[in-house]
Amino acid sequence: MKIAGSYSLTLRLALVFAVLAFVSLAGLGVALYQELEEQLTRRDDIQLVSRIDQLRTILNDSNTLELIKNKPALFQNMLGTREALLTIGAPGQPPLLVVNPGNLALPSVPAVPVEHVMALNDVQHLPSINGVPFSAVAASIDSGDLGNLQVLIGKLMSERTAMLANYRLSVYGLASLAAIVLALVGCLLVYRGLLPLRRLAKHAHGIGVGNLNERLASAGAPRELQPMIEAFNAMLDRLARGFAQLSQVSTDMAHELRTPINNLLGETQVALQQPRSIDAYQQLLASNVEELERLTRMLDNMLFLARTDPASALSQRQELDAADEMQRIADYFEGLAADVGMCIEARGRGVIWAEPMLLRRALANLCANAIKYGAADSTVQVEAFAEADGSYLRVRNQGATIPAEHLSRLFERFYRVDQSRERSAQSNGLGLSIVATIMQLHHGRYRVSSDNGQTCFELFFPARN
Structure with a gap:
């Protein structure tokens, strides 16, 4: 012992x-x-x-x-x-x-x-x-x-x-003897009583990066240890999700950074093989700047996905006026939409229970996506309305209909319907993935539909309990 x-x-x-x-x-x-x-x-x-x-x-x-x-x-x-x-x-x-x-x-x-x-x-x-x-x-x-x-x-x-x-001596002697016996018996009982805890500790010690999906067994454990087992398993769930998130980010970064880095390296090596004109070097630098900007946005978005803390997001939720938030996003994208001959209509009613910065980022990603892929001289509609169970936000744009087989994968990281846009400096395939992450943090829902040249993204934020 x-x-x-x-x-x-x-x-x-x-x-x-x-x-x-x-x-x-x-x-x-x-x-x-x-x-x-x-x-x-x-x-x-x-x-x-x-x-x-x-x-x-x-x-x-x-x-x-x-x-x-x-x-x-x-x-x-x-x-x-x-x-x-x-x-x-x-x-x-x-x-x-x-x-x-x-x-x-x-x-x-x-x-x-x-x-x-x-x-x-x-x-x-x-x-x-x-x-x-x-x-x-x-x-x-x-x-x-x-x-x-x-x-x-x-x-x-x-x-x-x-x-x-003699009686006093007997009393103190028997009390001392009983104390010693009870101390020994207590040690034995506590030692045996803590056996389940030691087994759990041994089991927990064996859980590492390679087996984060393993959980402590609660069957046969004393009732007093059940809350600790549940809390520890919940912690393992959070660690597993966080590790999976970081692993996914690492994998995605290794995969997605390879293309722009290879482009930069290849173009630079070709340019260095023989003397070129100033115009050629300027074109090379402009192309490299485009790739570097794409890398910067990609890294920012991937770090956002990796660092987002669910507990912090939930603790900072507020009651936001839907009309104000819709108008705010419309005002922000009004100039960008006008540059491509589009306009934005915004309307909202009710209250949205959300973390302000995350809500605005989700809306901004959807609006940027709608302007990027929307038809010229069309209207992007941004609306929000409240129901008993929560608030619904919708972003609609006119444009090419997205085939049904792509709809379920639009929110995946780096997924693109049009592979020809893979090297676009304005697209890194993470915008909709960020929207999905934000909705998961709010325990909300997201979906997309596309029919007859109209694409609609819908977000649902649950009402305040």
Whole structure:
């Protein structure tokens, strides 16, 4: 069993078990000790009261002086122990009888009156002698010819003290033993109880880049570990999606960057094989600039796809006025559309629940696509309207009908219907893929339809919950 110092959960729980066991048993033992102490004290007090009652009876019914002189052993036998003392005498005079085998110091105890009936509260608990409690009781008696005498009985409670000391030792000893046993049992139970956690840790340790699709099994795991397993599997899902996204970006970049780089390299090598005119070099540089601009846009778009954080996008959603957003995008593309003889119509109503920058980028990509492939002297329609379940945005343009077999793949990265546009500096095949990513971040939907020379892209943003 491996214990990681003070940070070991097993050690912590074992110590908790030990402390709880010791405190519980010691507390119970203290309570029983106090009860036992009270009972023993009561027993000793009863014995003292009983003896002094006996002495009052004897001395009241007999010739006191003759009894004291002739039968001193009677009084000594009544004490029954060397730790007791008895004195009989008149107040303020030397005692007539002293029985003190232990040579105890004579205490000063007030005597109860003759007519007083002895009770337990008449017993005086005096300061301890060498740590041993001492109790005494005194009473006045009517001895007839000798007048009132005072009888004092005291006792050193050594037996009671020894019994209680043994009891205390037993309580703390048993509590300590129970704490040790419970600590060991606790260690074993915690060690066995954490076996499922160690199995999960071993399983998790074996998950790497090559098997990110593997998940922790929740079957047979304790109920307390289910939330952790679900959270860990959800984290693996996010990591798998992120890794797949990065892998796809890397693959796409390696594939798509090859063509423009080869073009740049080939054209430059051909130009360097022999001297050329200034016009030829200018044409080469212009062509290279076109390819470099295409590379720049491609890298920007691919980095956008790789860096987009779903949690951040969802947390920054706002209620956006549909009419304002449609007019904003129409104003932005008005000049670009006019350059190719097109115009833009925008209308909207309701509220769109979306992240502003991502919404505008999706609309901008759709509008740029519509202007790029739309027919001259046509109108691009941008509209938005709200329903109970969310907001719908549509971008329509007039132009060539897109064959049905291409519609399902338009949102794939680098997919082009017209392969002749592959080297276009204005197209890198990522615009619609970015739109799809933005809609996935918003848990929305996207689709495209093309019929009778009209192409319509539709986006759906769910309503605010």
